[in-house]
Amino acid sequence: MLDIRIERTQTPKEKPTDESKLGFGHIFTDHMFIMNYDTGEGWHDARIVPYGDLTLSPAAMCLHYGQEIFEGLKAYRTADGSIQLFRPDENYKRMNVSCDRMVIPQLNEEDCIQATKVLVEMEKDWVPHSEGTSLYIRPFIIATDPYVGVRPADHYLFMIILSPSGAYYSTGLNPVKIYVEKQYVRAVRGGTGFAKTAANYAISLKGQAEAHEQDYEQVLWLDGVEQKYVEEVGSMNIFFVIDGEVITPKLTGSVLPGITRKSALEICKKKGYKVSERRISIEEIAKAYDEGKLDEVFGTGTAAVISPVGHLKWGDKIMTINNNEIGPISQMLYDTMTGIQWGKLPDEFGWVCKVCEG
Numbered sequence: 001m002l003d004i005r006i007e008r009t010q011t012p013k014e015k016p017t018d019e020s021k022l023g024f025g026h027i028f029t030d031h032m033f034i035m036n037y038d039t040g041e042g043w044h045d046a047r048i049v050p051y052g053d054l055t056l057s058p059a060a061m062c063l064h065y066g067q068e069i070f071e072g073l074k075a076y077r078t079a080d081g082s083i084q085l086f087r088p089d090e091n092y093k094r095m096n097v098s099c100d101r102m103v104i105p106q107l108n109e110e111d112c113i114q115a116t117k118v119l120v121e122m123e124k125d126w127v128p129h130s131e132g133t134s135l136y137i138r139p140f141i142i143a144t145d146p147y148v149g150v151r152p153a154d155h156y157l158f159m160i161i162l163s164p165s166g167a168y169y170s171t172g173l174n175p176v177k178i179y180v181e182k183q184y185v186r187a188v189r190g191g192t193g194f195a196k197t198a199a200n201y202a203i204s205l206k207g208q209a210e211a212h213e214q215d216y217e218q219v220l221w222l223d224g225v226e227q228k229y230v231e232e233v234g235s236m237n238i239f240f241v242i243d244g245e246v247i248t249p250k251l252t253g254s255v256l257p258g259i260t261r262k263s264a265l266e267i268c269k270k271k272g273y274k275v276s277e278r279r280i281s282i283e284e285i286a287k288a289y290d291e292g293k294l295d296e297v298f299g300t301g302t303a304a305v306i307s308p309v310g311h312l313k314w315g316d317k318i319m320t321i322n323n324n325e326i327g328p329i330s331q332m333l334y335d336t337m338t339g340i341q342w343g344k345l346p347d348e349f350g351w352v353c354k355v356c357e358g
Protein backbone atom coordinates (compact mmCIF):
# COMPACT_ATOMS: atom_id res chain seq x y z
CA MET A 1 0.00 0.00 0.00
CA LEU A 2 1.23 3.46 -0.88
CA ASP A 3 1.33 6.04 1.85
CA ILE A 4 -0.15 9.07 0.06
CA ARG A 5 0.20 12.51 1.62
CA ILE A 6 -2.70 14.79 0.76
CA GLU A 7 -2.61 18.56 0.47
CA ARG A 8 -5.96 20.09 -0.47
CA THR A 9 -6.35 23.20 -2.57
CA GLN A 10 -7.49 26.38 -0.82
CA THR A 11 -8.85 27.77 -4.09
CA PRO A 12 -11.06 25.19 -5.80
CA LYS A 13 -11.93 26.02 -9.41
CA GLU A 14 -15.38 26.49 -10.94
CA LYS A 15 -16.55 23.24 -12.49
CA PRO A 16 -17.83 23.35 -16.05
CA THR A 17 -21.59 23.87 -16.08
CA ASP A 18 -22.33 23.13 -19.74
CA GLU A 19 -21.17 19.53 -20.23
CA SER A 20 -22.01 19.66 -23.94
CA LYS A 21 -19.02 22.01 -24.36
CA LEU A 22 -16.40 19.95 -22.51
CA GLY A 23 -14.50 18.90 -25.63
CA PHE A 24 -11.48 16.73 -24.98
CA GLY A 25 -8.47 17.42 -22.75
CA HIS A 26 -8.77 21.18 -22.14
CA ILE A 27 -9.97 21.35 -18.54
CA PHE A 28 -8.11 20.01 -15.49
CA THR A 29 -9.34 19.27 -11.99
CA ASP A 30 -8.21 20.74 -8.66
CA HIS A 31 -5.59 18.15 -7.68
CA MET A 32 -2.88 15.95 -9.16
CA PHE A 33 -0.87 12.96 -7.98
CA ILE A 34 2.96 13.09 -7.92
CA MET A 35 5.65 10.62 -6.92
CA ASN A 36 9.43 10.96 -7.33
CA TYR A 37 12.07 8.47 -8.34
CA ASP A 38 15.72 8.87 -7.47
CA THR A 39 18.35 6.26 -8.19
CA GLY A 40 19.31 4.58 -4.93
CA GLU A 41 15.98 5.49 -3.30
CA GLY A 42 13.42 4.12 -5.78
CA TRP A 43 9.89 5.54 -6.09
CA HIS A 44 9.01 7.62 -3.06
CA ASP A 45 7.09 10.59 -1.65
CA ALA A 46 3.63 9.82 -3.06
CA ARG A 47 1.41 12.86 -2.71
CA ILE A 48 -1.74 14.53 -3.98
CA VAL A 49 -1.33 18.29 -4.26
CA PRO A 50 -3.22 21.20 -5.81
CA TYR A 51 -3.09 21.07 -9.63
CA GLY A 52 -0.48 23.51 -10.89
CA ASP A 53 2.57 24.15 -13.03
CA LEU A 54 5.80 22.26 -12.50
CA THR A 55 9.18 23.77 -11.79
CA LEU A 56 11.59 22.01 -14.10
CA SER A 57 15.17 22.72 -15.09
CA PRO A 58 15.40 23.88 -18.71
CA ALA A 59 17.98 21.10 -19.00
CA ALA A 60 15.51 18.42 -17.79
CA MET A 61 16.24 15.34 -19.90
CA CYS A 62 12.62 14.77 -20.94
CA LEU A 63 12.67 18.12 -22.74
CA HIS A 64 15.66 17.18 -24.89
CA TYR A 65 15.52 13.46 -25.60
CA GLY A 66 11.87 12.63 -24.92
CA GLN A 67 12.42 10.07 -22.18
CA GLU A 68 8.77 9.91 -21.14
CA ILE A 69 5.81 7.56 -21.24
CA PHE A 70 2.11 8.05 -20.64
CA GLU A 71 -1.22 6.25 -20.31
CA GLY A 72 -4.86 7.12 -20.85
CA LEU A 73 -7.89 5.72 -19.04
CA LYS A 74 -11.24 7.03 -17.88
CA ALA A 75 -13.52 7.21 -14.86
CA TYR A 76 -17.26 6.94 -15.53
CA ARG A 77 -20.29 7.99 -13.51
CA THR A 78 -23.04 5.37 -13.42
CA ALA A 79 -26.79 6.00 -13.12
CA ASP A 80 -26.70 5.57 -9.32
CA GLY A 81 -23.91 8.18 -9.12
CA SER A 82 -21.10 5.75 -8.30
CA ILE A 83 -17.75 6.14 -10.06
CA GLN A 84 -15.88 3.36 -11.82
CA LEU A 85 -12.76 2.73 -13.89
CA PHE A 86 -12.41 0.43 -16.90
CA ARG A 87 -9.58 -2.15 -16.79
CA PRO A 88 -7.01 0.05 -14.96
CA ASP A 89 -4.87 -3.05 -14.39
CA GLU A 90 -4.35 -3.28 -18.17
CA ASN A 91 -3.23 0.35 -18.38
CA TYR A 92 -0.64 -0.01 -15.65
CA LYS A 93 0.58 -3.32 -17.06
CA ARG A 94 1.09 -1.57 -20.40
CA MET A 95 2.70 1.40 -18.67
CA ASN A 96 5.39 -0.89 -17.28
CA VAL A 97 6.00 -2.32 -20.77
CA SER A 98 6.45 1.25 -22.05
CA CYS A 99 8.78 1.99 -19.09
CA ASP A 100 10.91 -1.01 -19.96
CA ARG A 101 11.27 0.13 -23.58
CA MET A 102 12.16 3.69 -22.57
CA VAL A 103 14.53 2.58 -19.75
CA ILE A 104 12.33 4.19 -17.11
CA PRO A 105 12.08 2.44 -13.71
CA GLN A 106 8.85 0.43 -13.45
CA LEU A 107 6.18 0.98 -10.83
CA ASN A 108 4.12 -1.33 -8.66
CA GLU A 109 0.86 -1.68 -10.64
CA GLU A 110 -1.30 -2.06 -7.52
CA ASP A 111 0.17 1.19 -6.16
CA CYS A 112 -0.71 2.95 -9.40
CA ILE A 113 -4.31 1.70 -9.25
CA GLN A 114 -4.54 2.82 -5.62
CA ALA A 115 -3.16 6.29 -6.48
CA THR A 116 -5.67 6.59 -9.34
CA LYS A 117 -8.60 5.57 -7.15
CA VAL A 118 -7.66 7.93 -4.30
CA LEU A 119 -7.22 10.87 -6.70
CA VAL A 120 -10.43 10.14 -8.63
CA GLU A 121 -12.41 9.75 -5.40
CA MET A 122 -11.10 13.12 -4.18
CA GLU A 123 -12.16 14.65 -7.51
CA LYS A 124 -15.43 12.73 -7.84
CA ASP A 125 -17.48 15.90 -8.26
CA TRP A 126 -15.49 16.56 -11.45
CA VAL A 127 -16.73 13.36 -13.11
CA PRO A 128 -19.32 14.66 -15.58
CA HIS A 129 -22.91 13.39 -15.60
CA SER A 130 -24.04 13.59 -19.22
CA GLU A 131 -24.23 10.72 -21.66
CA GLY A 132 -20.94 10.32 -23.56
CA THR A 133 -18.79 12.17 -21.01
CA SER A 134 -16.16 10.89 -18.59
CA LEU A 135 -13.16 11.93 -16.52
CA TYR A 136 -10.09 11.29 -18.66
CA ILE A 137 -7.12 10.12 -16.56
CA ARG A 138 -3.62 10.83 -17.80
CA PRO A 139 -0.78 9.12 -15.89
CA PHE A 140 2.71 9.93 -17.18
CA ILE A 141 6.38 9.75 -16.26
CA ILE A 142 9.10 12.23 -17.23
CA ALA A 143 12.88 12.20 -16.82
CA THR A 144 13.92 15.29 -14.86
CA ASP A 145 17.75 15.22 -14.46
CA PRO A 146 19.27 18.55 -15.52
CA TYR A 147 21.72 17.09 -18.04
CA VAL A 148 22.10 17.42 -21.79
CA GLY A 149 24.14 14.25 -22.35
CA VAL A 150 22.32 11.20 -23.69
CA ARG A 151 21.74 8.41 -21.13
CA PRO A 152 18.81 7.10 -19.09
CA ALA A 153 17.96 9.54 -16.30
CA ASP A 154 18.43 9.00 -12.57
CA HIS A 155 15.46 11.14 -11.54
CA TYR A 156 11.82 10.92 -12.64
CA LEU A 157 8.37 12.20 -11.81
CA PHE A 158 5.28 9.99 -12.05
CA MET A 159 2.15 12.10 -12.20
CA ILE A 160 -1.59 11.65 -12.73
CA ILE A 161 -3.76 14.49 -13.95
CA LEU A 162 -7.51 14.42 -14.63
CA SER A 163 -9.61 16.10 -17.30
CA PRO A 164 -13.43 16.04 -17.55
CA SER A 165 -14.04 15.30 -21.22
CA GLY A 166 -16.59 14.69 -23.93
CA ALA A 167 -16.00 13.04 -27.30
CA TYR A 168 -12.42 12.96 -28.64
CA TYR A 169 -13.55 13.80 -32.17
CA SER A 170 -15.74 16.84 -32.64
CA THR A 171 -17.88 14.62 -34.89
CA GLY A 172 -18.85 12.46 -31.84
CA LEU A 173 -20.15 9.08 -33.01
CA ASN A 174 -20.47 10.33 -36.59
CA PRO A 175 -17.99 8.72 -38.99
CA VAL A 176 -14.50 10.25 -39.27
CA LYS A 177 -12.49 10.83 -42.44
CA ILE A 178 -9.14 9.05 -42.53
CA TYR A 179 -6.22 9.63 -44.85
CA VAL A 180 -3.91 6.69 -45.62
CA GLU A 181 -0.35 8.01 -45.21
CA LYS A 182 1.95 7.12 -48.10
CA GLN A 183 4.96 9.30 -47.39
CA TYR A 184 5.73 9.34 -43.67
CA VAL A 185 5.92 6.39 -41.26
CA ARG A 186 5.04 6.19 -37.57
CA ALA A 187 7.00 3.16 -36.35
CA VAL A 188 9.59 0.69 -37.55
CA ARG A 189 10.62 -2.82 -36.60
CA GLY A 190 12.55 -2.71 -33.33
CA GLY A 191 11.36 0.84 -32.60
CA THR A 192 8.91 2.17 -30.03
CA GLY A 193 5.58 1.71 -31.84
CA PHE A 194 4.17 -0.59 -29.15
CA ALA A 195 5.04 1.80 -26.31
CA LYS A 196 2.96 4.76 -25.23
CA THR A 197 5.70 7.36 -25.50
CA ALA A 198 5.70 10.95 -26.75
CA ALA A 199 7.96 10.24 -29.74
CA ASN A 200 5.29 8.13 -31.44
CA TYR A 201 2.89 11.05 -31.31
CA ALA A 202 5.39 13.79 -32.22
CA ILE A 203 6.37 11.84 -35.32
CA SER A 204 2.72 11.66 -36.41
CA LEU A 205 2.09 15.42 -36.43
CA LYS A 206 3.46 16.22 -39.87
CA GLY A 207 1.30 13.63 -41.61
CA GLN A 208 -1.68 14.67 -39.53
CA ALA A 209 -1.18 18.36 -40.42
CA GLU A 210 -1.10 17.49 -44.13
CA ALA A 211 -4.20 15.32 -43.75
CA HIS A 212 -5.99 18.23 -42.03
CA GLU A 213 -5.16 20.48 -44.96
CA GLN A 214 -7.13 18.06 -47.12
CA ASP A 215 -9.99 18.02 -44.61
CA TYR A 216 -9.19 14.56 -43.18
CA GLU A 217 -9.27 14.14 -39.39
CA GLN A 218 -6.64 11.47 -38.89
CA VAL A 219 -3.92 9.47 -40.60
CA LEU A 220 -3.92 5.73 -41.08
CA TRP A 221 -0.33 4.54 -40.76
CA LEU A 222 1.11 1.78 -42.90
CA ASP A 223 4.04 -0.36 -41.82
CA GLY A 224 7.40 1.41 -41.79
CA VAL A 225 9.22 -1.12 -43.96
CA GLU A 226 7.13 -1.69 -47.10
CA GLN A 227 4.34 0.85 -46.47
CA LYS A 228 2.00 -1.93 -47.44
CA TYR A 229 0.36 -3.29 -44.30
CA VAL A 230 -2.09 -1.32 -42.21
CA GLU A 231 -0.95 -0.57 -38.64
CA GLU A 232 -2.98 2.00 -36.65
CA VAL A 233 -4.31 5.53 -36.64
CA GLY A 234 -2.15 6.96 -33.84
CA SER A 235 -5.00 8.00 -31.59
CA MET A 236 -6.72 4.65 -32.07
CA ASN A 237 -6.36 1.08 -33.36
CA ILE A 238 -8.19 0.19 -36.55
CA PHE A 239 -10.66 -2.57 -37.45
CA PHE A 240 -12.13 -3.68 -40.79
CA VAL A 241 -15.21 -5.81 -41.35
CA ILE A 242 -14.76 -7.66 -44.63
CA ASP A 243 -17.45 -10.05 -45.73
CA GLY A 244 -18.62 -10.44 -42.12
CA GLU A 245 -15.12 -11.09 -40.69
CA VAL A 246 -13.80 -8.64 -38.09
CA ILE A 247 -10.11 -8.01 -38.81
CA THR A 248 -7.55 -5.90 -36.97
CA PRO A 249 -3.80 -5.64 -37.59
CA LYS A 250 -1.83 -8.04 -35.46
CA LEU A 251 0.50 -6.69 -32.77
CA THR A 252 3.82 -6.91 -34.57
CA GLY A 253 5.72 -4.55 -32.26
CA SER A 254 4.97 -1.36 -34.17
CA VAL A 255 1.28 -1.21 -33.21
CA LEU A 256 0.00 0.02 -29.83
CA PRO A 257 -1.65 -2.83 -27.87
CA GLY A 258 -4.85 -0.90 -27.22
CA ILE A 259 -7.04 -1.87 -24.28
CA THR A 260 -10.20 -0.90 -26.17
CA ARG A 261 -8.82 -2.96 -29.09
CA LYS A 262 -8.38 -5.97 -26.81
CA SER A 263 -11.85 -5.46 -25.28
CA ALA A 264 -13.49 -5.11 -28.74
CA LEU A 265 -11.88 -8.40 -29.81
CA GLU A 266 -13.12 -10.12 -26.65
CA ILE A 267 -16.67 -8.78 -27.13
CA CYS A 268 -16.76 -9.83 -30.80
CA LYS A 269 -15.49 -13.33 -29.97
CA LYS A 270 -18.05 -13.72 -27.18
CA LYS A 271 -20.83 -12.64 -29.54
CA GLY A 272 -19.75 -15.26 -32.06
CA TYR A 273 -18.24 -13.09 -34.81
CA LYS A 274 -15.40 -14.42 -36.88
CA VAL A 275 -12.42 -12.43 -35.63
CA SER A 276 -8.83 -12.29 -36.86
CA GLU A 277 -5.70 -10.48 -35.82
CA ARG A 278 -3.47 -10.61 -38.84
CA ARG A 279 -1.45 -8.53 -41.25
CA ILE A 280 -3.77 -6.81 -43.68
CA SER A 281 -2.53 -4.82 -46.66
CA ILE A 282 -4.09 -1.63 -47.95
CA GLU A 283 -4.42 -3.37 -51.34
CA GLU A 284 -6.57 -6.07 -49.73
CA ILE A 285 -8.82 -3.39 -48.24
CA ALA A 286 -9.14 -1.54 -51.56
CA LYS A 287 -9.93 -4.84 -53.33
CA ALA A 288 -12.58 -5.72 -50.74
CA TYR A 289 -14.04 -2.23 -51.25
CA ASP A 290 -14.14 -2.67 -55.05
CA GLU A 291 -15.88 -6.02 -54.61
CA GLY A 292 -18.46 -4.51 -52.24
CA LYS A 293 -17.16 -6.57 -49.31
CA LEU A 294 -15.78 -3.81 -47.08
CA ASP A 295 -18.75 -3.65 -44.71
CA GLU A 296 -17.36 -1.43 -41.94
CA VAL A 297 -14.22 0.34 -40.75
CA PHE A 298 -13.86 1.65 -37.21
CA GLY A 299 -11.24 2.79 -34.74
CA THR A 300 -10.94 1.83 -31.08
CA GLY A 301 -9.25 3.77 -28.30
CA THR A 302 -9.76 5.00 -24.76
CA ALA A 303 -10.23 8.56 -25.93
CA ALA A 304 -11.92 7.67 -29.23
CA VAL A 305 -14.03 4.78 -27.76
CA ILE A 306 -15.46 3.25 -30.98
CA SER A 307 -15.14 5.63 -33.88
CA PRO A 308 -16.70 4.71 -37.21
CA VAL A 309 -14.70 5.60 -40.31
CA GLY A 310 -16.80 7.01 -43.15
CA HIS A 311 -14.10 7.84 -45.68
CA LEU A 312 -10.72 6.32 -46.36
CA LYS A 313 -8.47 8.13 -48.85
CA TRP A 314 -5.56 6.17 -50.30
CA GLY A 315 -3.80 8.19 -53.00
CA ASP A 316 -6.48 9.16 -55.50
CA LYS A 317 -8.85 6.47 -54.32
CA ILE A 318 -11.59 7.57 -51.93
CA MET A 319 -13.52 4.77 -50.28
CA THR A 320 -16.87 5.66 -48.75
CA ILE A 321 -17.66 3.06 -46.12
CA ASN A 322 -21.21 1.94 -45.33
CA ASN A 323 -22.69 5.09 -46.92
CA ASN A 324 -20.75 7.15 -44.37
CA GLU A 325 -22.98 5.77 -41.60
CA ILE A 326 -22.15 3.85 -38.45
CA GLY A 327 -22.35 0.10 -39.17
CA PRO A 328 -24.01 -2.60 -37.04
CA ILE A 329 -20.81 -4.05 -35.54
CA SER A 330 -19.44 -0.59 -34.68
CA GLN A 331 -22.76 0.31 -33.06
CA MET A 332 -22.91 -3.00 -31.15
CA LEU A 333 -19.36 -2.47 -29.85
CA TYR A 334 -20.07 1.13 -28.88
CA ASP A 335 -23.26 0.13 -27.06
CA THR A 336 -21.66 -2.83 -25.30
CA MET A 337 -18.46 -1.05 -24.31
CA THR A 338 -20.10 2.15 -23.09
CA GLY A 339 -22.94 0.11 -21.55
CA ILE A 340 -20.38 -1.67 -19.34
CA GLN A 341 -18.41 1.53 -18.68
CA TRP A 342 -21.46 3.56 -17.66
CA GLY A 343 -22.90 0.64 -15.68
CA LYS A 344 -25.96 0.22 -17.90
CA LEU A 345 -25.07 -3.36 -18.84
CA PRO A 346 -23.89 -6.17 -16.58
CA ASP A 347 -20.10 -6.44 -16.48
CA GLU A 348 -19.89 -10.07 -17.60
CA PHE A 349 -16.18 -9.74 -18.34
CA GLY A 350 -15.16 -8.42 -14.91
CA TRP A 351 -13.65 -5.25 -16.41
CA VAL A 352 -15.05 -2.61 -14.13
CA CYS A 353 -13.21 -1.36 -11.03
CA LYS A 354 -15.34 0.56 -8.55
CA VAL A 355 -13.86 3.78 -7.11
CA CYS A 356 -16.70 4.88 -4.82
CA GLU A 357 -20.45 4.52 -4.32
CA GLY A 358 -22.83 7.29 -5.36
Ligand code: COI
Pocket residue numbers: 071072073234235236301302303304
Ligand atom coordinates in the same frame (compact mmCIF):
# COMPACT_ATOMS: atom_id res chain seq x y z
C1 COI B 1 -6.05 7.43 -25.44
O1 COI B 1 -6.90 6.94 -26.20
O2 COI B 1 -6.19 7.44 -24.22
C2 COI B 1 -4.83 8.00 -25.96
O3 COI B 1 -3.88 8.04 -25.23
C3 COI B 1 -4.77 8.55 -27.30
C4 COI B 1 -4.39 9.99 -27.22
C5 COI B 1 -3.73 10.35 -28.48
C6 COI B 1 -5.54 10.87 -26.91
